[in-house]
Amino acid sequence: MERAALTTAAVVADAAALADQAGFDAVTLSAVARRLGVRAPSLYSHVRDREALLDGITALALGELAERIAAAIAGRAGRPALEAFATAHREFALQAPGRWQSLQRRAGEIAVRSGGARQMVTLTRAVLRGYPVPQDQHVHAVRVLGSTINGYLALERSGGFNHSAPSPELSWHKTVQALDALLNSWPTGNPS
Amino acid sequence: MERAALTTAAVVADAAALADQAGFDAVTLSAVARRLGVRAPSLYSHVRDREALLDGITALALGELAERIAAAIAGRAGRPALEAFATAHREFALQAPGRWQSLQRRAGEIAVRSGGARQMVTLTRAVLRGYPVPQDQHVHAVRVLGSTINGYLALERSGGFNHSAPSPELSWHKTVQALDALLNSWPTGNPS
DNA sequence: GGGAATGCCTAATGGCCATAGGCTGTCGGC
DNA sequence: GCCGACAGCCTATGGCCATTAGGCATTCCC
Numbered sequence: 001m002e003r004a005a006l007t008t009a010a011v012v013a014d015a016a017a018l019a020d021q022a023g024f025d026a027v028t029l030s031a032v033a034r035r036l037g038v039r040a041p042s043l044y045s046h047v048r049d050r051e052a053l054l055d056g057i058t059a060l061a062l063g064e065l066a067e068r069i070a071a072a073i074a075g076r077a078g079r080p081a082l083e084a085f086a087t088a089h090r091e092f093a094l095q096a097p098g099r100w101q102s103l104q105r106r107a108g109e110i111a112v113r114s115g116g117a118r119q120m121v122t123l124t125r126a127v128l129r130g131y132p133v134p135q136d137q138h139v140h141a142v143r144v145l146g147s148t149i150n151g152y153l154a155l156e157r158s159g160g161f162n163h164s165a166p167s168p169e170l171s172w173h174k175t176v177q178a179l180d181a182l183l184n185s186w187p188t189g190n191p192s
Numbered sequence: 193m194e195r196a197a198l199t200t201a202a203v204v205a206d207a208a209a210l211a212d213q214a215g216f217d218a219v220t221l222s223a224v225a226r227r228l229g230v231r232a233p234s235l236y237s238h239v240r241d242r243e244a245l246l247d248g249i250t251a252l253a254l255g256e257l258a259e260r261i262a263a264a265i266a267g268r269a270g271r272p273a274l275e276a277f278a279t280a281h282r283e284f285a286l287q288a289p290g291r292w293q294s295l296q297r298r299a300g301e302i303a304v305r306s307g308g309a310r311q312m313v314t315l316t317r318a319v320l321r322g323y324p325v326p327q328d329q330h331v332h333a334v335r336v337l338g339s340t341i342n343g344y345l346a347l348e349r350s351g352g353f354n355h356s357a358p359s360p361e362l363s364w365h366k367t368v369q370a371l372d373a374l375l376n377s378w379p380t381g382n383p384s
Numbered sequence: 385g386g387g388a389a390t391g392c393c394t395a396a397t398g399g400c401c402a403t404a405g406g407c408t409g410t411c412g413g414c
Numbered sequence: 415g416c417c418g419a420c421a422g423c424c425t426a427t428g429g430c431c432a433t434t435a436g437g438c439a440t441t442c443c444c
Binding site: 006038039041042045046 | 421422423424425
Binding site for chain 2: 390391392393394
């Protein structure tokens with residue numbers, strides 16, 4: 001019996017793969033152990049508990065998403081940058097649904113410390129540089145952007161669009177277009 | 193031993209209360225049974241299985257939210273209506289976190305059929321009537337609105353704002369303001 | 385008063401997380 | 415080349431959960 005050479009990273013990676021295949025909720029220590037040809041308790045040498053495993057997936061996903069986004073918006077500004085930013089999000093959600101799902105929960109210590117979150121904020125701000133949004137409004141704009149993009153993908157994923165007509169594709173385009181328009185004329189004062 | 197007079201509705205209502213107190217994930221047949229002073233298997237007379245129970249909560253929450261929104265936007269139009277619409281959402285999320293959480297998942301048969309979903313769409317369209325958004329764009333606008341509001345509340349709830357400065361309150365206001373501006377100048381053509 | 389239906393119960397199965405403690409092969413020090 | 419420590423996996427166990435099967439009492443209608 002060869003040593004399986006398990007490491008924390010390997011366990012987390014396999015768990016992430018399982019999440020993509022069977023859904024985030026299907027990520028269970030037992031299931032991962034089965035996939036790795038090992039008994040469940042053995043995993044506790046590499047992972048503190050289930051929560052830590054899930055948090056590890058979150059950290060991994062955060063890093064991967066940041067990487068994709070960085071590559072996507074490099075060399076772009078303004079609307080093209082925004083579109084690349086949004087598309088990177090959406091493709092990540094579609095291609096790695098389990099990992100994406102792992103981002104939609106209260107992040108634990110590991111994930112927060114991993115720096116991926118900070119990186120995401122930095123990247124979002126980079127997109128904003130191409131728009132006439134004043135510095136002191138950036139935080140708000142970052143939040144609106146994150147809310148809308150994540151919210152849209154969550155709705156799409158949970159089937160919120162299955163019962164009305166036009167394709168999600170079309171609405172997605174309109175949504176990004178709307179965000180572009182919004183950033184271009186960011187409301188500053190207190191207009192009545 | 194008095195007959196507890198359990199009904200499907202009573203079980204679902206108690207489950208919803210539990211969800212608000214302990215989180216949606218804490219809604220377990222065992223826990224609900226304990227609260228009702230009954231053994232877990234007894235609940236199967238009223239509820240098909242756990243999934244049906246959760247779906248029941250979703251249907252209940254959908255109806256309650258629609259009711260709140262209807263009351264909030266009655267007699268208002270334009271920006272006040274939008275603000276009332278958004279506020280109703282947020283207050284629901286803050287006051288009934290478990291019920292709100294139940295809306296953030298793939299809805300099952302019961303919830304879909306309950307008509308609450310359709311009612312929500314109708315109410316959102318009602319808000320749009322106060323804005324110069326062309327009819328054929330309403331679907332998209334409904335989706336953008338839903339995405340942003342839900343997305344914001346999800347982010348707020350999952351602590352996404354805990355690590356940066358300004359209060360969520362402020363950003364929330366800015367977000368609603370931004371949506372107002374967006375609807376007022378909804379991008380129609382294909383502006384380059 | 386009898387019988388069926390209603391509504392709760394106990395018993396039992398199987399899955400999951402988690403802890404405790406045991407076994408084995410590998411490797412550094414001598 | 416031997417020995418002890420340690421790394422890394424194992425079995426055994428306990429507790430909680432969902433779900434099914436089958437039993438017992440109360441109620442209500444005839």
